Amino acid sequence: MKEYQTITEISGPLVFAEVDEPVGYDEIVEIETADGEVRRGQVLDTSSGTVAIQTFEGTGGIDRESSVRFLGETMKMPVTEDLLGRVLDGSGNPIDDGPDIVPDERRDIVGAAINPYSREYPEEFIQTGVSAIDGMNTLVRGQKLPIFSGSGLPHNDLALQIARQATVPEEEGDEDSEFAVIFGAMGITAEEANEFMDDFERTGALERSVVFMNLADDPAVERTVTPRLALTTAEYLAFDKGYHVLVILTDMTNYCEALREIGAAREEVPGRRGYPGYMYTDLAQLYERAGRIKGQEGSVTQIPILTMPSDDITHPIPDLTGYITEGQILVDRDLNSQGLQPPINVLPSLSRLMDDGIGEGLTRGDHGGVSDQIYAAYAEGEDLRDLVNIVGREALSERDNKFLDFADRFEEEFVEQGYDTNRDIDETLDIGWDLLSMLPKEELNRVDEEYIEEYYVEEESAEVPADD
Amino acid sequence: MSKATDSDVREDGIIESVSGPVVTATDLDARMNDVVYVGHEGLMGEVIEIEGNLTTIQVYEETSGVSPGEPVESTGAPLSVDLGPGMLDSIYDGVQRPLDVLEEKMGSAFLDRGVDAPGIDLEQTWEFTPEVEEGDEVSNGSIVGTVPETESIDHKVMVPPDTLGEDETAEVVSIESGAFTVEETVAELDTGDEIQMRQEWPVREARPTVNKQTPTEPLTSGQRILDGLFPLAKGGTAAIPGPFGSGKTVAQQSLAKFADADIVVYIGCGERGNEMTEVIDDFPDLPDPQTGNPLMARTCLIANTSNMPVAARESCVYTGITIAEYYRDMGYDVALMADSTSRWAEAMREISSRLEEMPGEEGYPAYLAARLSEFYERAGYFENINGTEGSVSAIGAVSPPGGDFSEPVTQNTLRIVKTFWALDADLAERRHFPAINWDESYSLYRDQLDPWFKENVADDWPDQRQWAIDVLDEEGELQEIVQLVGKDALPEDQQLTLEVARFLKEAWLQQNALHDVDQYCPPEKTYHILGAIKTFNDEAFDALEAGVPVDEITDIDALPRLNRIGTTPDDEAEEFVEELEEEITEQLRALY
Ligand SMILES: Nc1ncnc2c1ncn2[C@@H]1O[C@H](COP(=O)(O)OP(=O)(O)O)[C@@H](O)[C@H]1O
């Protein structure tokens, strides 16, 4: 391993050095400052004379006198089942005073793409116990389903509720042994981190979790590595050890900011709103690491969390994410002010894998129809709210008034449930039928007639229609 | 992709620099677009720039760990596809490596590097039946025989288009039926040329044709709003732009399932892995509504998902369209779907920025518009050089950032394509699917396809359609008033129009791609549903005129059943509609 003292330029998180032997693209670099501190980085560009290095821990303290060592390999994550229960920093070093980690293997953190031919289509229903998700935007094993939120909204409470409650109904018996949570924090505050850690400890979830912590005051550039370490660990546990792994990544917005910072330091031509033109590809290399593989036991399910700058869903971070992930769960500021827990707005939410994960034998035969019907009715009620503000309820037809009431009750009874209530799917769908039964039967054109027969709740006081 | 089997390996070059998918090399003896093998692992790449002694290469595989000083080897051949029997029922990556073969060779579910495989199986034998005899004259493109490729498709074995001079003919001196591999000679010409089933063609070059003709036949899709309002022609071009979640992929997949094409080439370009898996899982079991054979028997899949190397994303649309042209040359109607062309454009942008080219609008290279139009120009209804007629229809999804159609990829695509299916986030949010906005969408083929619909479906097809358009237009205007004053403030006839429009939207325009029956609607059924709504309309207005209040009109028992026609099986639908129309008429007339 050759050591150089040839740094020519330092700019933001980047260091440029001259080399006289070839250096591989993406290789890991160690930079040692005059006072003996060692920083790690990665080769971003390599040519016969010079290399550009992206440092993970910032360039503060590095000068021309610092020495540069090329380790001759790309970044690796030491993986072992013993990682369960451990807390690591954003670069993968233990910070929990636990024993040294003896790796089983060291894995490249970039991770090769799953061959689309080798994937198994995800269709196992995960019951989160949250009606707005289970009923309307069902999560399945191997899905990547992000939470789109805004600053100050209770996305963490929702994520924790999901992590606590998630089960796969049929197999409840052996759930515990094979379920694992990987938590990757990027640039969150110490307070938020404590919220997660306290909950993990309180519920005993920590034992089956691996935590990667890059906090707000940790180096920003490190955030580009943290999710890759987390996902490499997840893949190992899932596809080598057979675990069903739930990966929570928060906050993807901080990750993207770090990408932007590196792009700017490299003086790249920026894409939309200053984010790099390759951000879609970069994010895809994270999100596409969710999935199932034919013939393999385990699965990687991802719930990335991101805060939308100015609550704007067209901002590049949620936009590019939504183009890659298999849906999104929208946490809504207005519903939050109304006091709804969780404040999920189902209209812009979506689970693209819902269709194959629900129905007869999986959840219930009426599930698809109920969800479609509720969507249509709630959307109609939502529209009418604007109108009511102008013309008043009296100016609306009886039919319109029913839809208005429906929208209100949907929020108050179906979406609202609190962070500690765990509803099973039958309960969720039954609440759905309670609400749908407010509407005339004939309006329910998205549900098969047999299910209307079975589940529609006839108004008790209603007279028996005269058969004339 | 062919590993340039018969080309001479030239002088090696030396890697000068590596930056992501872009590698430069010195002393490399290669031409533009030549395929090269990069580094000790032999990663596949393509020459994209030559400047003095420095050659720039885009690499189709990950370049982590590759160093300056490693060798680069040129194959001396441009990026090409292998063409021959065995492409249907296959799934390729962006440079035509079969993904099933890669899985086997790599022994892993994860894509490794430096593994190559031919696009078609070189060992498999095919039963060849000659179509010409010894002594017959043939020229470029001539069909010399056929092999049964799948249960749906007879593969025509053709004289490769660059075998002879342009107007040259040659005599077949030997030809035999029997089982052959794709590399064995099936026919010999008096010029000494030997014809095999396998041919190669450079992907960036259109295969030659005699001329392009005006399309007059629809590519029916089984989608009511498309066939009914915005039809696509065989040989036509269409764009489906829309924000995420608006239904681009579902629309593309529905077309791949139900379009009445002979062959479907489906390109997953920079999109989700699971979406391709879904196609791989579903298509072998789903019947082609035209033939009843499994859909896979007419389908070729190209999957270069978002996490696969970006350079191969750039090339996957070319791989796809070249395969499409090859089947067109056999006289087939081919439909090609590219989901999403925006990812292709972004791949261009990414490579271009690594080359430090002057960026154009939103960082896209200045040649974006030219590349898009070159691609869509390869679609069309053609007279082929062998005298057959065939078509390539191209349907591209577009993924505009933030759903804003004013961005360069959408705009440049709209300047070229003739059918525009605009997806709408609002409609998608309320689960009105397909979320195709009927005000913004258009098809410039409508008039030229009308004669076909009149002859094959119903004489008054264009009139019925116009009626629907008028009602929807009127509804749009009325809704603006309703937003201000409420529905009840409108006069009764306008309230009734709103009700009719509601059925047009719910029973006709909406179509549930996830419902076994509703997902496919033959044109006749599309016509019948519209007819039923029109019957209601006419009877209802008569009743209104006779003094029946709107509330009573819309309260009749039979009415909600309009919404059930779509989910009524095709063979029962006509009868169902007939009865329903009778009942609606009866019940309405009973009111006055
Ligand atoms: N015709 C349709 N019928 C029923 N659902 C649909 C239809 N089109 C779209 N959807 C729903 O919308 C979701 C998103 O559609 P998709 O085609 O994946 O969007 P896009 O490709 O534009 O992001 C699907 O998962 C499905 O739930």
Ligand SMILES: [Mg+2]
């Ligand atoms: Mg899509």
